[in-house]
Amino acid sequence: VQRVQPFGAIADQIVFREQALERGRNERFAAMVERQSRFVFRVAYALLRNAEDSEDAVQDTFLKLYRSGAWERMDDERGFLARTAWRVAIDRARRLKTVSSDAEALCACPNPESAAIEKDRHATVRRLVDTLPEELRQPLALSTVDDLTSREIAAILGIPEGTVRTRLSRARTLLREKLIALGVQMR
């Protein structure tokens, strides 16, 4: 003889289990945020060049992933996060319209590169990177983030891997040319 349990008791058991699952889920998500916040920030910064906006992008990225539940189905955590962060940063950059860089702006004098060499050489190089066309600057900036490979950069930017390599090479060549042009002052 079988008897049916009171429905309330079953519902309690189910709710309890659901709550336990939710707690576990939240803990796993928090662990991922701890693990990947720095990486996501740096990906966003590669585009936005502003710490405050990049931190907002990190926030938006994780919130988006949490709401969609996509973070639980990620095969390649790093790649997936990088792509999402990049898209979020693009949206943010569109809204901002003008990207305000944390780096000191080049002066408006006829030859800004000459003015920049007054600062230390690394800062000069970084300012020169900022003067590169975006299509060259973006892969170059991403290549400095946590050893992202050409393949990963290609996936983030949505372009072929070969194109990434070409652009990286062109960016470095252009940078070298600019530095050589400043060669006298660089010594």
Place this chain on the structure above:
Amino acid sequence: MNERELEKLIDEALANYVPDPRSGIAERVLARADHRGHKVVLAGALAAAVLLMVMLMPKRPHAPAPIQVAVDVPKHAPSVDRPPQLHRARLVRRTASPPKREIFPTPAPLSDEARLLVALVRKSPEQAERLLTFEEPEPIKPLVIEEIEITPLEGEAE
């Protein structure tokens, strides 16, 4: 500066091109997410409360519309000694009819408990069956009372 020194300079400069975030970024992100979550919950609760208030608000009974009397004034004014006549009177009544339902009775959404139960049954029917049923404990054995033997008293036998 030779080529090698130039490459080295570029590499060193690029290493710091993208800075690290301020310390505690994960905590800030989680705290803000939590704050936003609370905001959403608060907004939801507020909306639910407003909806509940609207639903529970006592409805005023429909008062019948006042009788409207349209009076056509005759083209030629009646003579002073004659009383004014009502040529035509129209009675307009408003009656509020309830909206027609396509399906009667209107299907109600499942409660949280019912939804969870359905989810469980779909996900793991065996587990649901196990939860929903249990073995009846062993039946209670019938009480056996031994027959009472009454031995006749010695005196009665005589």
